[in-house]
Amino acid sequence: MKKIFLMGRSESGKTSLTQALKGEKLHYVKTQYTNTDDDTIDSPGEYAESKHFSVGLACFSFEADVVAIVQAADEPFNLFGANCHSFIMRPLIGIITKIDSPYANIPMVRQWLINAGCERIFMINNVTREGIDELLEYLSDDLEPMTLEQAQFKQSIGLNEWDPLPEGVEYPKEIASFDR
Numbered sequence: 001m002k003k004i005f006l007m008g009r010s011e012s013g014k015t016s017l018t019q020a021l022k023g024e025k026l027h028y029v030k031t032q033y034t035n036t037d038d039d040t041i042d043s044p045g046e047y048a049e050s051k052h053f054s055v056g057l058a059c060f061s062f063e064a065d066v067v068a069i070v071q072a073a074d075e076p077f078n079l080f081g082a083n084c085h086s087f088i089m090r091p092l093i094g095i096i097t098k099i100d101s102p103y104a105n106i107p108m109v110r111q112w113l114i115n116a117g118c119e120r121i122f123m124i125n126n127v128t129r130e131g132i133d134e135l136l137e138y139l140s141d142d143l144e145p146m147t148l149e150q151a152q153f154k155q156s157i158g159l160n161e162w163d164p165l166p167e168g169v170e171y172p173k174e175i176a177s178f179d180r
């Protein structure tokens with residue numbers, strides 16, 4: 001299971017999402033500080049809302065396999081600038097919550113997440129669990145463990161460390177791998 005780091009404004013549904021992913025009944029808990037367990041890291045929305053704290057988000061992201069921007073479908077404005085994935089050395093996905101809201105504007109929020117650089121976007125209703133299985137399926141595979149040399153090799157051919165090697169390309173034999 002990939003460990004997912006959730007960031008997004010207060011009330012966007014991050015904690016509810018951690019509960020839905022675990023199959024728990026939703027119960028409101030205001031996130032006061034960053035919580036981590038086996039598969040999730042849940043941050044307080046205030047980190048994303050303050051330019052002084054938001055730098056901390058980059059630090060928490062290093063503990064995760066994948067970073068998610070969580071935005072409710074009815075958010076009135078966007079906190080995340082274009083290309084904000086450039087400060088995070090992890091795959092970035094977008095999660096749109098509250099797709100059931102009468103004030104939802106899904107095309108607008110989706111465009112914000114595309115502009116931020118999200119490589120996949122999931123649509124979630126934490127209350128009915130719509131979309132949760134698709135997200136769980138994405139999270140179910142572990143990332144391939146790799147050595148520093150393997151990561152550097154991927155970078156040398158213009159890939160992110162988490163991108164798969166193209167067909168027909170293999171790591172050079174002389175570089176260290178995990179099974180040696």
Ligand SMILES: Nc1nc2c(ncn2[C@@H]2O[C@H](COP(=O)(O)OP(=O)(O)OP(=O)(O)O)[C@@H](O)[C@H]2O)c(=O)[nH]1
Nearest residue numbers: 010011012013014015016031044045098125126127
């Ligand atoms: N209708 C609807 N309500 C939701 C959904 N997800 C969360 N909520 C509600 O939105 C409110 C805020 O949800 P939280 O999960 O606590 O939000 P958060 O992002 O963790 O907020 P902070 O801890 O302040 O950062 C709660 O009352 C949830 O029940 C959803 O998909 N649909």
Ligand SMILES: [Mg+2]
Nearest residue numbers: 014015030031
């Ligand atoms: Mg919370």
